[in-house]
Amino acid sequence: MEELFKAIAVAITSAFKHTLVGIPAGYVAGFNYLEVVLYTFIGGTLGIIFFVYSARGVKNLYVKYLESRNKKPRKFTKMNRFIVKIKQRFGLYGLALITPPIISVPVGAMIAASIYRDKKRVLVFMIGGVVFWSFLGAAIVEPIQQLYQFIAGK
Secondary structure, three states, rough: OOHHHHHHHHHHHHHHHHHHHHHHHHHHOOOOOHHHHHHHHHHHHHHHHHHHHHHHHHHHHHHHHHOOOOOOOOOHHHHHHHHHHHHHHHHHHHHHHHHHHOHHHHHHHHHHHOOOOHHHHHHHHHHHHHHHHHHHHHHHHHHHHHHHHHHHHH
């Protein structure tokens, strides 16, 4: 039962901050390489699905919030410029690759969902990025974890 709770914790962590927090958390929980890949993949994928499909609702809530304060949403903000730069420089491919390790799953998924209309295409590419980083991130962190255990004498 304890293993199940650890797996769920790693998956939930990966749904928000996949590569830099979720993968090390998997090794700290005591999972092996394939388990870390599996649990971070599941968590990242569920996070992508949730945030892609909730992006429109979050945006609508934000607009209603602004309207309740008698403010209009600004067209040209630093965030909007950042989103346009990402789209122009990287496209969906690049966004999918930089989301898990750099941007974070919620922000990357919402940016992709707001830029691109085809949600199925967004899901395929974003999940592809999660798969890529689950394998690569776990492969990078595993030797570091083993070195730490060797030095700690475990």
